[in-house]
Amino acid sequence: MNRAFIAVDFVNDFVDGALGSSNAREAAERALDFLSKIQQTEKIIFTLDTHPSGDKEFKLWGEHCLEGTPGSELWNGMNAIQGKRVRKGNYDAFFGTPLEQYLKDMQAQTLYIFGISTDICVSSTVSGAFYRNFEIIVLEDLCASLRKEDHYTALSSMSRLYGARIMNSKEVK
Numbered sequence: 284m285n286r287a288f289i290a291v292d293f294v295n296d297f298v299d300g301a302l303g304s305s306n307a308r309e310a311a312e313r314a315l316d317f318l319s320k321i322q323q324t325e326k327i328i329f330t331l332d333t334h335p336s337g338d339k340e341f342k343l344w345g346e347h348c349l350e351g352t353p354g355s356e357l358w359n360g361m362n363a364i365q366g367k368r369v370r371k372g373n374y375d376a377f378f379g380t381p382l383e384q385y386l387k388d389m390q391a392q393t394l395y396i397f398g399i400s401t402d403i404c405v406s407s408t409v410s411g412a413f414y415r416n417f418e419i420i421v422l423e424d425l426c427a428s429l430r431k432e433d434h435y436t437a438l439s440s441m442s443r444l445y446g447a448r449i450m451n452s453k454e455v456k
C-alpha cells in the first residue's frame with residue numbers, strides 16, 4: 284500500500300495568526316509531534332492556503348493567508364519537517380494545484396489527510412480525493428475547527444459522504 288500524508292493548511296494565520304484558535308494550536312502541536320516521527324520514512328505534503336489581495340474569500344473570512352506575508356507560510360513550528368509544499372487558493376487542495384500529479388508521481392493510493400479546518404479545507408480536500416479515487420483516512424486528532432461542533436459534524440460527513448476512515452494518529456502503523 285503506497286501512501287502519502289497530506290497536512291492541510293498548517294499556516295501561521297490558521298494556527299496563531301488572523302484566524303488562529305487554541306483548537307488549531309493544539310492540533311498543530313500534535314501534528315508536529317506525529318510528523319517529526321514519520322518524516323524519515325513517509326511521503327509528506329503540506330498545503331498552504333495563499334490568496335492574492337482582494338480575494339473573494341476575504342468577504343467571508345476577512346483577510347488571511349495573503350501571498351508574500353508570513354500568514355501564508357507554514358507554521359514556524361513545522362518549518363524543519365521535510366515534505367513538499369503546495370500553495371492553494373481554494374478550499375480543495377486539488378483545485379488548480381499540482382497536488383494530483385505529485386501523488387501520481389509518488390504512486391500514492393491511500394491518503395492520510397488532516398489539518399485546519401476540519402469542516403472547510405480538510406473536508407473539501409477529502410471530497411477532491413474521493414472523486415480522484417484515492418482511499419482516504421482522516422486523522423481526527425490532528426484536525427481542528429474554530430467551533431468544536433463543526434469539527435465533529437465534519438468528521439461524520441466525511442465518513443458518510445466520501446467513505447473516509449476516521450482514525451487517531453496513534454493508530455497509524
Ligand SMILES: [Zn+2]
Pocket residue numbers: 332333334340347348
Ligand atoms: Zn483561504
